[in-house]
Every structure is written in structure tokens, then in C-alpha cells.
Amino acid sequence: xxxxxxxxxxxxxxxxxxxxxxxxxxxxxxxxxxxxxxxxxxxxxxxxxxxxxxxxxxxxxxxxxxxxxxxxxxxxxxxxxxxxxxxxxxxxxxxxxxxxxxxxxxxxxxxxxxxxxxxxxxxxxxxxxxxxxxxxxxxxxxxxxxxxxxxxxxxxxxxxxxxxxxxxxxxxxxxxxxxxxxxxxxxxxxxxxxxxxxxxxxxxxxxxxxxxxxxxxxxxxxxxxxxxxxxxxxxxxxxxxxxxxxxxxxxxxxxxxxxxxxxxxxxxxxxxxxxxxxxxxxxxxxxxxxxxxxxxxxxxxxxxxxxxxxxxxxxxxxxxxxxxxxxxxxxxxxxxxxxxxxxxxxxxxxxxxxxxxxxxxxxxxxxxxxxxxxxxxxxxxxxxxxxxxx
Ligand code: FEO
Numbered sequence: 001x002x003x004x005x006x007x008x009x010x011x012x013x014x015x016x017x018x019x020x021x022x023x024x025x026x027x028x029x030x031x032x033x034x035x036x037x038x039x040x041x042x043x044x045x046x047x048x049x050x051x052x053x054x055x056x057x058x059x060x061x062x063x064x065x066x067x068x069x070x071x072x073x074x075x076x077x078x079x080x081x082x083x084x085x086x087x088x089x090x091x092x093x094x095x096x097x098x099x100x101x102x103x104x105x106x107x108x109x110x111x112x113x114x115x116x117x118x119x120x121x122x123x124x125x126x127x128x129x130x131x132x133x134x135x136x137x138x139x140x141x142x143x144x145x146x147x148x149x150x151x152x153x154x155x156x157x158x159x160x161x162x163x164x165x166x167x168x169x170x171x172x173x174x175x176x177x178x179x180x181x182x183x184x185x186x187x188x189x190x191x192x193x194x195x196x197x198x199x200x201x202x203x204x205x206x207x208x209x210x211x212x213x214x215x216x217x218x219x220x221x222x223x224x225x226x227x228x229x230x231x232x233x234x235x236x237x238x239x240x241x242x243x244x245x246x247x248x249x250x251x252x253x254x255x256x257x258x259x260x261x262x263x264x265x266x267x268x269x270x271x272x273x274x275x276x277x278x279x280x281x282x283x284x285x286x287x288x289x290x291x292x293x294x295x296x297x298x299x300x301x302x303x304x305x306x307x308x309x310x311x312x313x314x315x316x317x318x319x320x321x322x323x324x325x326x327x328x329x330x331x332x333x334x335x336x337x338x339x340x341x342x343x344x345x346x347x348x349x350x351x352x353x354x355x356x357x358x359x360x361x362x363x364x365x366x367x368x369x370x371x372x373x374x375x376x377x378x379x380x381x382x383x384x385x386x387x388x389x390x
Contacts, residue, residue: 003063004175006216007157009041009134012224013048013063015056018171023082027193028287031186032171035082036220038161039069040154042131047073047100049136049152049161050220054085061089070094073121073129075136076101077163078149079108083220088113100129102140104148128155139208141165143201145194153212160214164194165205166231168222177223177230184234185291186222191238192290197325199239206235243297243329245387246275250289251302252282252311257336257367262302264373265334268380274387281313286320293326297390298359298383300332305341318350325354330386332379333361336368359383 002014015035022028035056038049048071052060064071071094074087079101087109091097098121099109106120123129129136135155142149144165152161168186177183195202209217209232217225217232225231247269253259262278269276277296279289293299299321303314310318321328331354333347344361351358359382364372 002173002175003067006038006159006175006218006224010154010157010159011039011067012175012218013037013039013060014175015052015059016171016173017053017056020171023169028285029169030285030287031169031182033169033221034171036218036224038218039064039067039071040131040134040136041069042134044130044132045072046070047075047129047131047136048090049075050077050083050163051086051090053082057086057089060086061093064090064093071097073098073100075152075161076105076109077152077161077220078146079105079112080146080164081112083163084109084113088115091115091119102138102148102150105150108146108148139212141205141208143198144205145198151209153214158213158215159218160209160212160216160228161218161220162209163220165219166209166217166225166235167219170222172223175224176226180230183223187231187234188238188294189287189291190221191235192294192324193287196290196294197323199325199327202235202239206232206239238294241327242295243327243390244275244295245390246277246292246296247298247300247383248277248279248289248292248296249300249302250279250281250284250314250317252280252304252313253302254304254311257364258302258304258334260368261334261336261362261364261373261376264368264376265300265380268377269383272380272384274380274384281311281317286317289317290320290324293321293324293328296326296328297387298330298332299328300334300379301347303333303335303343305335305337305343308340308342309346310335310343315346315350318347322351322353329357329390330359330383331356332359332383334363334376334379336364336366338366359386
């Protein structure tokens with residue numbers, strides 16, 4: 001655990017998880033992560049903001065003991081266990097402490113952690129908690145990324161504690177952003193995997209953050225932002241309706257036929273001055289694809305046919321696209337089949353919640369011939385025409 005003083009009476013208590021490589025058994029963490037709690041000590045009362053992952057409880061408890069403080073309030077901005085999972089142990093250490101949160105989060109904490117219902121102080125939008133010379137204000141910001149999420153503002157120091165919102169998965173001993181390009185990339189990846197399905201909710205919540213006008217944004221994953229504009233303007237770009245002149249080609253190829261189509265499409269798009277990225281689904285971390293889905297105008301899925309349907313790796317990728325709801329405007333489908341294919345129906349049905357604009361699919365029997373490759377060239381031209389309207 002890393003204790004760092006942020007200002008008089010304010011400390012970060014961060015568990016640095018250098019080893020963690022997967023979250024929710026789904027999201028890969030190439031840079032590890034941190035779980036950040038914060039301690040705010042006023043003249044009268046002391047509040048702990050969020051806690052830590054259950055695997056790191058002992059670190060948080062040790063640090064609270066090292067600081068020799070008595071915690072009166074545990075603020076819970078979000079009920080997911082990587083931030084709430086140590087609250088029970090904190091309450092055991094400070095039996096008089098109360099958990100301060102909104103009513104939805106209270107219900108989650110009772111369900112997930114079995115915290116006694118009498119241990120809560122329920123707050124609403126705009127409520128304040130006086131600590132003596134320090135004041136915490138609570139703003140309800142649902143769906144970043146659960147329905148109960150809220151943020152907490154320390155008025156005197158103008159520090160905004162945002163929990164998951166605006167965070168990034170990076171294990172670093174630096175409290176503040178030091179490597180901006182790395183943090184930008186990690187925050188974009190985090191947005192794509194965790195926040196992107198809630199883009200419309202984030203549009204409202206980012207306005208709440210801007211209205212607060214914090215001097216510091218302190219999330220509960222990754223480094224703290226001393227320049228809030230850095231992460232706010234990044235989010236404004238990601239949640240905007242703007243997309244880039246970029247085509248992503250996630251593909252699988254079993255015997256090389258589909259790869260011939262993928263390479264021809266890549267060449268044709270490059271020749272037409274369209275940026276293109278290939279992702280071999282047999283090897284690629286899907287988080288990389290998700291990161292680029294944040295602003296790609298077009299995704300062309302390339303898959304062979306397995307038992308009439310798409311390759312299972314392509315099914316997985318399609319499922320994630322539908323679940324993550326990128327602002328991608330156009331979808332394409334190419335591939336090779338042996339004796340029959342229901343690939344178009346299967347993929348179209350899976351993407352139907354997105355109401356996708358699907359460009360004419362190009363499915364080829366067997367190894368592509370020159371006339372088949374002309375269809376791929378034509379697909380590239382169609383994409384260029386569509387991208388002229390971006
Ligand atoms: Fe970092 Fe939604 O938990």
C-alpha cells in the first residue's frame with residue numbers, strides 16, 4: 001500500500017496491484033491496476049473515501065493503523081467489490097463508523113457484503129457532510145458504470161473523488177499522472193471496456209464534473225489528475241458522435257482463404273487513404289480492439305464458416321461489439337465458406353441491438369479468385385464513399 005499526502009488532512013491510500021492481469025475474468029489489464037482509497041481528516045471527523053479490493057484489505061488496514069486515525073465515516077461511491085470489498089473490515093476496526101452512500105448503493109452493499117442496514121447514513125444529490133474545516137458534497141452520477149454510482153467533492157481543496165469514472169488501469173507508484181501518453185491510452189482502454197456502453201449517461205455526468213470545476217480529479221483506479229482538463233477533454237472526444245476515417249478488421253482464418261480477403265481489403269483501403277487495423281482474433285487481446293472501437297467509423301468482421309455459422313472467435317468478438325455499443329457507423333462482413341453459410345444472418349442478428357448499417361457482405365466459396373478480390377476492392381470503394389460523409 002502506498003500512502004501519499006495530497007494536502008493538509010488529505011491522503012491517498014492506494015493498493016498497487018502490479019500482478020493483476022484480468023478483471024471480472026474478462027477485461028485484460030496489461031499494466032496492472034491500483035485501487036485508490038482516500039482519507040480526509042477534518043477538525044472534528046475523519047472520512048475514508050472508498051476502500052480497496054478484498055485481496056488488498058490487509059494493506060488498507062495496515063495503512064489506517066500507520067496513520068493512527070479514527071475513521072468516523074466510510075464514503076462508498078460505488079458498490080463494486082474492488083472498492084467496497086474491504087468496508088466490512090474497516091467497520092470492524094472502527095465499530096462506531098457509519099457508511100455514507102446513496103440509497104441504491106446502500107441496497108447493493110447490503111446484498112453484496114451483508115453490511116448491517118443500521119450502519120448507513122443515506123445521502124441524496126447535493127447533500128453535504130461536515131468534517132470540521134472540510135466539507136464533502138455528494139453528486140449522484142448514475143451509470144458510470146453501475147446504476148448507483150456517485151462522486152464526492154471535497155469543497156475546500158476542490159478535489160473530486162470519482163471512483164471508477166475517469167479512471168485507468170495502471171499499476172504505478174506515482175500518485176499523479178507522469179506518463180501522459182500511457183495514461184491516455186490506458187484511460188481510453190478503460191473507457192472502452194467499462195464505460196462505453198453508457199456513453200449517453202456519461203454525456204450528462206461529464207457536464208456535472210465540468211460544473212464542479214475541480215482542481216484535482218482523484219479516481220479510484222490509476223493516477224490522479226492534477227490537470228482535470230486532460231481527462232475531461234479526452235472523454236469529451238470519446239463520447240462525442242465524431243468517428244475517425246478508420247476501419248478495424250477483426251478476423252479469423254483457418255486455412256488462409258479469409259486472410260487473403262483481409263489482406264486485399266487492407267491493401268485497397270490503404271490505397272484509398274483510409275487508416276486500417278487488422279486484429280487476428282486467435283491472438284489479439286480483445287481489449288485492444290475495444291480501445292480502437294471508441295472512434296473507428298467502420299468495423300469489417302472477417303470470418304470463415306464453421307458448421308454453417310461464424311467461427312466461435314468471431315462470435316465472441318461480435319457479442320462484445322454489440323455489448324460495448326461503440327459509436328461505429330458502418331459494419332462489413334467478409335469471409336470464406338466451404339459448402340454453405342448462415343454467417344450473415346447470425347452476425348446481423350447479434351448486431352441488431354445496434355441497428356447497424358451493414359455494407360454489402362462479401363462471402364466467397366473456397367479460396368478467393370481474382371473476380372472475388374474485385375468484390376473486395378469494390379467494398380473498399382463503398383467504404384470510402386461512406387466515409388466521405390463523416
Ligand atoms: Fe473499479 Fe466498477 O469497479
